[in-house]
Structure formats: C-alpha cells, structure tokens
Amino acid sequence: MNIGDVAALSGLPAKTIRYYEDVGLVKPLRSTNGYRTFRESDAHKLAFLGRSRALGFSIEDCRNLIALYEDEKRASAEVKDIAEQHLERIDDKIAELKEMRATLAHLVDACAGDHRPDCPILADLATKHRGEEQLKNTAL
Amino acid sequence: MNIGDVAALSGLPAKTIRYYEDVGLVKPLRSTNGYRTFRESDAHKLAFLGRSRALGFSIEDCRNLIALYEDEKRASAEVKDIAEQHLERIDDKIAELKEMRATLAHLVDACAGDHRPDCPILADLATKHRGEEQLKNTAL
DNA sequence: CTAGGGCTTCCACCAACTGGAAGGTCAAGC
DNA sequence: GCTTGACCTTCCAGTTGGTGGAAGCCCTAG
Missing domain, CATH: 1.10.1660.10 (Multidrug-efflux Transporter Regulator; Chain: A; Domain 2)
Incomplete structure (x- = not known):
C-alpha cells in the first residue's frame, strides 16, 4: 500500500x-x-x-498506548492510568473553559451592543479584579 | 518603570x-x-x-479589543461581536471536550485496571467505529 | 511522448509563549 | 575602586501537532 x-x-x-x-x-x-x-x-x-x-491523547500518550497495545504481557492498569490522567486533564480544561464561559456570558449579556461606546465588557477588562492585587509588600 | x-x-x-x-x-x-x-x-x-x-481571547482579539478600548467613538456592538464569537468558540470547545470525556470515562470505567492484559480501552482504540468507514466507492 | 496524478524531500509557518546563553548596567557593600 | 548580584538586553531554539508549498522524481494512460 x-x-x-x-x-x-x-x-x-x-x-x-x-x-x-x-x-x-x-x-x-x-x-x-x-x-x-x-x-x-x-x-x-x-x-x-x-x-x-x-x-485527545497526546502524541506521547499514543506512543505509550501503542507500545502497550503491542505488549501481550501488559497490565491493563498501565493503560487505565494513562487514560485516567488524560481524563483529568480534560476535566481541568472543561472547568477552565466553563469559568471563562460564565464570565464572558455575563459580560456579553450586560453589553447593549449598539452604536454607543459604553461597554461593560471593556470596562471589566480595564478594571482590576479581586485577587488580582499584585504582591507588593507581601514580604514580612 | x-x-x-x-x-x-x-x-x-x-x-x-x-x-x-x-x-x-x-x-x-x-x-x-x-x-x-x-x-x-x-x-x-x-x-x-x-x-x-x-x-481566552487570542492575541489578535486582544489587538482589536485594545483598539476599541482606545477609540472613544467605538460602537459597543463591535466589542460585543468579538466577545460573542469567542463565546461560541468556547462553547464548541467545551462540547468537543465533553464528548471526549464521555467516551473516555466510559472506557476507563470498563477497564479493570489490574495486572491482566485484557483492556477494553485498547480494544476500543483498535476497533473501527460506526461512521468511520472510509469513503471508497462513494463516487457514483 | 506527454500530461496527470501520486510520490519524494525540505523548508517555512501557525499560537503564544518559554528557556537559556552571552553579555551590558546599576546600586550596595567592603 | 572593585566586586557581587540583581536586573536588564538581544538572539536563538524549542514547545504541540501538524499544514502549505516548492522543486523534483515516478508511473501510467492516451
């Protein structure tokens, strides 16, 4: 072929x-x-x-999965381990995206989206948020 | 500074x-x-x-957002448009990840994860799935 | 014998940084 | 006056997983 x-x-x-x-x-x-x-x-x-x-497995994961696939004496635990780690990464990513989504949806909702310049989205981006105070005199 | x-x-x-x-x-x-x-x-x-x-805005989005931020005569609609497009991309990504997650979680669940080689995860990866038939004699 | 499609390699590019090397600058302390 | 160390500079390379394109063989049908 x-x-x-x-x-x-x-x-x-x-x-x-x-x-x-x-x-x-x-x-x-x-x-x-x-x-x-x-x-x-x-x-x-x-x-x-x-x-x-x-x-969504990475190339490196694929390499390992194929090696396991070809190894007749593999332990399924090894495969499961790779899959579980990947599952965790996916969950983290979903959580991150959901949080972005929530914030963004809220802002989009608040924005009139008309000819006027006033925009809560820009206002939010231009504003310091809680937890964002930079570590200045944090020593001591 | x-x-x-x-x-x-x-x-x-x-x-x-x-x-x-x-x-x-x-x-x-x-x-x-x-x-x-x-x-x-x-x-x-x-x-x-x-x-x-x-x-999650891209660098290009950021470039546009900053330009709008600095433009006193902007229309909030332009900002909202960028944000909405981004929201859509996020939703797509979440949907994609959720589908991966569902499949993967199912497979992980089915895998004993012990010393034995039998593994439904590998079995699934090694198997052709519905809708995966390759377009051979599709012409005509 | 020529045209086309398929195959080859190699190089560059995408996003959004990050790491590291080699070296200039500056303020403090001895 | 000199050293030390923290900053700063530039430039180059690497990350992930491919994708696009150019230049150039190969093979087959007409």
Missing part, C-alpha cells in the same frame, strides 16, 4: 502520516522507487492513532 | 511583556541605557491584556 491508500483507509492526511513516521510512530518499508510501503499492520496502527488522537 | 515593575504590577512574566512588544501590543519607551521604560498607560494596557488573555 502506498501512502494515499493508507490515508484513505485511516482517514488521516498523507502529510500527517509522514509526520507520524518522522516522530517514529510508524515505520513503513520503502519500495525500490523510494515510495513508502505500508503493511496491514501499519494501516491498523494508523487507524489506532487516528482514534487515539480523536480522543 | 522598568520591565520588572510592570511585570509585578500586571502579573505577566517579563518574557511575555517583551513578546507583546514584539507583536506590537505595547510600545514602551527606551531609556538611554537601552532599558524599556513603561508609562502608567503601558502598565494599564498590560493589565488589560492579562485579563483578556485570561478570558
């Missing part, structure tokens, strides 16, 4: 597949004309990668 | 402030020794930037 074929099969752009080879995630063979030659196992691995990335 | 002073006041790292100068967000003066000299207005602008970035 050439790169175009695995691209179609895995749904990944050819560019991305070359990048994955660059970072050592796949190691396709080369035919005499220099073209990459992908085995079934490579195609399979690329599909695995596509799904892992779609779940 | 030197960079360390505005850094302390704004809560931004000096490196970041230099970067903001690089991209044209602040234009501090220079004293004879080559040090950046920040006016009150620069410090104020940096604080504004810090808060905007904390709400």
Whole structure:
C-alpha cells in the first residue's frame, strides 16, 4: 500500500502520516522507487492513532498506548492510568473553559451592543479584579 | 518603570511583556541605557491584556479589543461581536471536550485496571467505529 | 511522448509563549 | 575602586501537532 491508500483507509492526511513516521510512530518499508510501503499492520496502527488522537491523547500518550497495545504481557492498569490522567486533564480544561464561559456570558449579556461606546465588557477588562492585587509588600 | 515593575504590577512574566512588544501590543519607551521604560498607560494596557488573555481571547482579539478600548467613538456592538464569537468558540470547545470525556470515562470505567492484559480501552482504540468507514466507492 | 496524478524531500509557518546563553548596567557593600 | 548580584538586553531554539508549498522524481494512460 502506498501512502494515499493508507490515508484513505485511516482517514488521516498523507502529510500527517509522514509526520507520524518522522516522530517514529510508524515505520513503513520503502519500495525500490523510494515510495513508502505500508503493511496491514501499519494501516491498523494508523487507524489506532487516528482514534487515539480523536480522543485527545497526546502524541506521547499514543506512543505509550501503542507500545502497550503491542505488549501481550501488559497490565491493563498501565493503560487505565494513562487514560485516567488524560481524563483529568480534560476535566481541568472543561472547568477552565466553563469559568471563562460564565464570565464572558455575563459580560456579553450586560453589553447593549449598539452604536454607543459604553461597554461593560471593556470596562471589566480595564478594571482590576479581586485577587488580582499584585504582591507588593507581601514580604514580612 | 522598568520591565520588572510592570511585570509585578500586571502579573505577566517579563518574557511575555517583551513578546507583546514584539507583536506590537505595547510600545514602551527606551531609556538611554537601552532599558524599556513603561508609562502608567503601558502598565494599564498590560493589565488589560492579562485579563483578556485570561478570558481566552487570542492575541489578535486582544489587538482589536485594545483598539476599541482606545477609540472613544467605538460602537459597543463591535466589542460585543468579538466577545460573542469567542463565546461560541468556547462553547464548541467545551462540547468537543465533553464528548471526549464521555467516551473516555466510559472506557476507563470498563477497564479493570489490574495486572491482566485484557483492556477494553485498547480494544476500543483498535476497533473501527460506526461512521468511520472510509469513503471508497462513494463516487457514483 | 506527454500530461496527470501520486510520490519524494525540505523548508517555512501557525499560537503564544518559554528557556537559556552571552553579555551590558546599576546600586550596595567592603 | 572593585566586586557581587540583581536586573536588564538581544538572539536563538524549542514547545504541540501538524499544514502549505516548492522543486523534483515516478508511473501510467492516451
């Protein structure tokens, strides 16, 4: 299989597949004309990668997940550990975004959004907030 | 004020402030020794930037927000428009993360996480999913 | 034999910083 | 007067995960 074929099969752009080879995630063979030659196992691995990335796993996580996938003697605990850490990162991110969203939605709501210059959004951004007092004479 | 002073006041790292100068967000003066000299207005602008970035606005958004902030004849509608677009991006991101989270949480739940190799997480990643059929003979 | 599509490499770019090296400046203390 | 240490300067490289594009083979159909 050439790169175009695995691209179609895995749904990944050819560019991305070359990048994955660059970072050592796949190691396709080369035919005499220099073209990459992908085995079934490579195609399979690329599909695995596509799904892992779609779940937001980092490239490094993917590397570890694939290593575990290929290790028949793995402990599922190791996989679960990676997934749980990722879950935690996702939760943190969601929490952060929700807080932004709340603040922003509140401001948008308060803004007339007309021809006049008065704007609570800008007013808020221009104002020092609680907890934002800079640490000056905090020593002592 | 030197960079360390505005850094302390704004809560931004000096490196970041230099970067903001690089991209044209602040234009501090220079004293004879080559040090950046920040006016009150620069410090104020940096604080504004810090808060905007904390709400997740991009640098480009910040550039526009500051321009509007400094334009006495702005229409609040322009500000609101930027904020609403950003709100939408945040909502999209939250939705995406929530979907990842749901899938992942489900998989983590199903995984024993012990010494045995059997792992529903890996099994799922290795399996083709609905809607993932690649477009082969889709033409016609 | 030529046109096209597919393949190759390499380089540059995106966001928004961050780290580090090499070196100039300044105020305090001896 | 000199040293020490905290600041400051610039510049270069790295981060994450690709993406876009140029220049140039390769291969097949007409």
